[in-house]
Amino acid sequence: MNMLSLKNVGKHFGGLSVLEDVSFEVPAGSIYGLIGPNGAGKTTVFNLITGLIPPSSGSIALEGRDLVGLAPHRITRLGVARTFQNIRIFPHMSLLENVMVGMHRHLAYGPAALFFNTRACRDGEKKAKERAFELLSWLRLERKADLLADSLSYGEQRKLEFARALATEPRLLLLDEPVAGMNPSEKAELMEEIRAIRDRGYGVFLIEHDMRFVMGLCQHIAVLNFGRIIAEGKPEAIRSNPDVIEAYLGRDDDAETQP
Amino acid sequence: MAWLSDFWSTYNTLVYSIGVHAMLALSIQITLSCGLLSLANAAFMGIGAYVSALLTLTLGWPFPAVLAAGTLAPALLALLIGAPVLRLSGVYLAMATLAFGEVVRVIVLNLEITGGPEGLNGIPPSTEGWHIALFLALTVYGLVRLARSRVGRAFEAIKEDEVAARLMGMDVDGHKLFAFTLGALIAGLAGALNAHYTFFISPREYGFESAVDILTMAVLGGTSGLLGPILGASLLTVLPEVLRFLQDWRMAVNGAILILVVLFLPTGLWDPHRVRAWLRRKRREEKA
Known part of the structure; x- marks a missing residue:
């Protein structure tokens, strides 16, 4: 069963067509990669899936359930969480609070319980705190739990974003360029952490243009260029696909040009 | 003990005002803490004051009932206008809420039942200190x-990054509406209490100037906690009285003090972060 499926999805802003006829399926329990040169429309795909902008045509479904037209918070509640290319943590809140924001919906105590600080409320808060701590420890951030988020390094902020996304209890995690701006050793570490997240049963769908990172991590890859999917398949097949090589390296002018 | 009763009979209204102003400053702090710059609270206070005073004067409702009505009426109105108005943000929201305040003021000014520009006179002083x-x-x-x-975490998250909060599964619009309505509720209660110790209310007290005053109290005191608005409200209420000996210069010095505070303490008088940093420094000095 496929986790997420996009069928003939198109998006245009006025006369500018950003995505055209994009179709692919993200299988459950795996790491799926969407790659492509800058400006290919990758982040737009994420914005469409998470409901931040509506598609102009086509359908998007999570486990058979149509997502088009739902508000972003509803889509998150159905089990899709994401991180952002340009990190969007809550800088003036502690790490623990950042993660607990992700648990908002799972903390179901009513206004009366809140006002009178009943046992249900206290227990809920305590459990949420423990869970937030656990999620931080998955990413080895638990020792910094009480620091303010903006005191973290760039790489740590990305990890905090992962932990916060996991706190929404998603089934599918969308990662928008998770290793942008990281050095090789940080990249290797993050690769391990993403694998560990997959092994815990989450589906991972990531956007990246670091080819080596994607090839080493993903089981399936789709390649987007100028708003169209130009190749889809296993890493080995993508690596040797002439269209992909052309999109990334350009055409060899000395070679025979196509009519 | 004679001096105490003297003091009380002279200054009890001032002490009452500190309490009511503190409630108003807190009412705007709620929306600010959610990242909303709403200036409708003076109008909500006015609605609370007029609704409660009219119910007392015309229908003779008992005090607890008029307090409840004065609290709920502006909250209901906030719930109604909130959905469209809260689509705006930043200065646009400030402008829309100010406009709402003007509309309320002009309506009160022109209705017959509210006494027009003369306001309402002879409201029985039912409010007591302990209320x-x-x-x-x-x-x-x-x-x-x-x-x-x-909910507090949600407000903070919405203030920090609305889009990220939305994508954490949070009903951002619902929380904003809740903050707006709760602010109106508290402002309305403050208005109802205020009307029942000042004897007299008029539309002038709930216009643009009051809206700015309420904001000034909260910002001056500091909006990153609950103590700030209370402190700001107390200071702004007491300062004009303390400076009375300056006679004609009173309001000028009052204004100068405000400018100095804003210049040198831009995060307000009470900023938990600054206080914590100061305590840490003090402790380090003691060790050394």
């Missing part, structure tokens, strides 16, 4: 609970 103390305490307690719960 204000009780409701202020309840407000503070409620807001402390709120700040330490999932």
Whole structure:
């Protein structure tokens, strides 16, 4: 069963067509990669899936359930969480609070319980705190739990974003360029952490243009260029696909040009 | 003990005003803590004052009932206008809420039942000190609970990054509407209490100037906690009285003090972060 499926999805802003006829399926329990040169429309795909902008045509479904037209918070509640290319943590809140924001919906105590600080409320808060701590420890951030988020390094902020996304209890995690701006050793570490997240049963769908990172991590890859999917398949097949090589390296002018 | 009763009979209205102003400053702090610059609270206070005073004067409702009505009426109105108005943000929201305040003022000014520009006279002084103390305490307690719960975290997250909050599964619009309505509720209660100790109310007291005054109290005191708005409200209420000996220069010096505070303490008088940093430095000095 496929986790997420996009069928003939198109998006245009006025006369500018950003995505055209994009179709692919993200299988459950795996790491799926969407790659492509800058400006290919990758982040737009994420914005469409998470409901931040509506598609102009086509359908998007999570486990058979149509997502088009739902508000972003509803889509998150159905089990899709994401991180952002340009990190969007809550800088003036502690790490623990950042993660607990992700648990908002799972903390179901009513206004009366809140006002009178009943046992249900206290227990809920305590459990949420423990869970937030656990999620931080998955990413080895638990020792910094009480620091303010903006005191973290760039790489740590990305990890905090992962932990916060996991706190929404998603089934599918969308990662928008998770290793942008990281050095090789940080990249290797993050690769391990993403694998560990997959092994815990989450589906991972990531956007990246670091080819080596994607090839080493993903089981399936789709390649987007100028708003169209130009190749889809296993890493080995993508690596040797002439269209992909052309999109990334350009055409060899000395070679025979196509009519 | 004679001096005490002298003091009380001279200054009891001032003390009452501190309490009511503190509630108003807290009412705007709620929306600010959610990242909303709403300036409708003076109007909500006015609605609370007029609704409660009219029910007392025309229908003779008992005091607890008029307090409840004066609290709920502006909250209901906030619930109605909130959905469209809260689609705006930043200065646009400030402008829309100011406009709402003007509309309310002009309506009150032109209605017959509200007494027009003359206002309402002879409202029985039912409000007592302990009423204000009780409701202020309840407000503070409620807001402390709120700040330490999932709702407080939600407000903070929305203020920091609305899009990220939305994508954490949070109903951002619902929370904003809740903050707006709760602010109106508290402002309305403050208005109802205020009307029942000042004897007289008029539309002038709930216009643009009051809206700015309420904002000034909260910002001057500091908006990153609950103590700030209370401090700001107390200072802005007491300062004009303390400076009375300056006679004609009174308001000028009052203004100069405000400018100095804003210049040198831009995060307000009470900033938990600054206080914590100061305590840490002090402790380090003691060790050395």
